[in-house]
Amino acid sequence: MPFSGKPSKGCGPCRKLRTKCDLAVPSCTQCIRKGRVCTGYRDELEIIFRNQTPEVVKKAKRKRDAEQARGVTYDFANTQQPSRKAAVNDEAIWHFFAHWNEKFYASQGENLVGGFDYILPVFEEDVRSIGPVPEIVRAIGLAALGNTKGAPGLLVQARQKQVQVLRHLSHQLQEPDKALSDSSILTCILLSLFESIICEPQSTQAMTYHLKGALTLAQLRGPAQFDSEVGHGIYSRLRGFMLAHCLQTREPLPGFVIAFLDDEGITQRDFEPFFYRLLAQLCQLRAEQKTKGFVDSSMAEEAQQLADILAEWQPSIPDWQPDCRPIGDPTSKYQQDDTYRVVWLAAIWLFKQTSRILALDIVIEWARAQTMLSPGGPAGARLELAISMQRVLGTELADSTEYYMQHFRDTETSTRVIGGYGLLWPLYVLSTSSTSTQDTMIWITQKAEEITEEFGIRQGKTMADFIKMYTNI
Structure with a gap:
């Protein structure tokens, strides 16, 4: 079982051409840019040691399974080795967290570099409680993969998955203890993001519908959503979407959004609340211009x-x-x-x-x-x-x-x-x-x-x- 030296972790095309491979998931950036098929990455154990006996392989597998059984954690940003044999649904989740997981920045210094990941905690909770967030994450990943790979079949699967999410969310909204949860509001926001990514003829109208649904839930929930960093992050993402939407459509911001901007108890943990107030003022001006016609x-x-x-x-x-x-x-x-x-x-x-x-x-x-x-x-x-x-x-x-x-x-x-x-x-x-x-x-x-x-x-x-x-x- 000789040591074969330090091997390359890169994908097959990058190893063959001796180019720098960034190990991105599901396909490395070099392959995406060159329009070639990324063959995935080799298992590190297999390329460091060769001719391992079946007994050693089984032992390693038992150890790995035992470690995984102790608890499930997700570290999508740092994972560098997707399985080439993984189902496309799992690949879609990897793709979302690697490419579309936009983070939240608050006024505190600890969030100024990497940002605060408010989606992952809700995703993990919904995995345990069988909530809708993992499924809408999967749908977004499928849509994004379909666009990246030019695969219409993945876009069809994404839309089918999204329809299932709508049914799931509809049932969840009937449950008093879950209707105004982080899961429900985040699902509405991600449904809007899904429409933006899949970009079909009806997507603009659907995107607006989902954003307004999220706003309704946030309004009903009230200031309680700011009791946790996750809730604050979700609301901040929603507010960002609404500011861009209102600036584009010349619609006024909802009154409760403006009220939250003026609440010092909320804004003291926010990033540059004065800037958001300026954007809100601009939204109101453009809405007035649209209403008056002059x-x-x-x-x-x-x-x-x-x-x-x-x-x-x-x-x-x-x-x-x-x-x-x-x-x-x-x-x-x-x-x-x-x-x-x-x-x-x-x-x-x-x-x-x-x-x-x-x-x-x-x-x-x-x-x-x-x-x-x-x-x-x-x-x-x-x-x-x-x-x-x-x-x-x-x-x-x-x-x-x-x-x-x-x-x-x-x-x-x-x-x-x-x-x-x-x-x-x-x-x-x-x-x-x-x-x-x-x-x-x-x-x-x-x-x-x-x-x-x-x-x-x-x-x-x-x-x-x-x-x-x-x-x-």
Whole structure:
């Protein structure tokens, strides 16, 4: 039983080509980028020692089984060896936790690097109690795998699994002790994420339906959901989804969400509550603009003040450089937590810039209307200033999107997918900006298609096709 030296843990194609393999699940990043089939990873015991006798193998197996019998734990982020023979349903769970498990960051310093995993505790609890979270996690994983591998059959399986989750959740909502649980609210949120990933014709309407369902449960649950870090994390994820949804659809934020933003007992453990209040104010302004059908002078003034405040606002984060986009450390591209941090910092930067652009859109609409009524009046100078500032912001946002896309493309940790998914938001905002040109729209379609090709995110292709349809590109 001779020792055969230090072997490569990489997959077959990476070993053959002698390229760096990141051991990601279910397929390594190199294989995904090159469009080749990843054959999986070898068992480490088998490649260190050769010609082991059956007795030794049985002994190792008995020991491993005994250790597993002591308790079940999940450590998806650090696991490096998926079984090639594992059922596709299990592979889907691995894929979700490796690629789509977005974490929560609170104001406490201990969560500033790797973030707090609020999904995994609920997943584990529902495994024990046979709740719906493991099944919706599996459905999301199947949908994401179907997009990545170009496998329509997996998308069909994902939808079938999601229908089962809906039935399971419906039964759970009839049980008084479980209706308002972490499990129920998280399932609704993940159902919305599922629709975003599978991206079918009815998905936008379904996504909104599930988000509003989660909001209803959160409202009924009240402040009690903030008694635990897990409940706080789930609500924060829901609030983030709703802010983006309301900014996009110009719908007002629900009143209880605004009330929670003003509750110091809740926000003292939150990340930058002042920033969330600014975003909520912008949501209300855009909703008022949609309801009235025009922008009056008071709305324009409020929007200008909001744009100025957003320009001055800086988060209280170590190493944050004012007025400079956060950059990734190329020497740590293999570190999962470092990538999570860059994704988080990039999201803050991009949301700040896009919010300023959206606020200036309101000012521009008002100023244009005024210049038509009174050419040469003071509104003309306001219009020129707002257009100039929005163009500068648009250029900065496009440059930042290019930078982060390249950074996440080069990153060899599985969290790169979350980063790529987050870049759809700045592309959307640029596509609606008052100062975007035909060249801007062409660039947006190219980047959206690249997001689909590089990160396996179907929504990018849908965005590109929509822009082409309505702009004759």
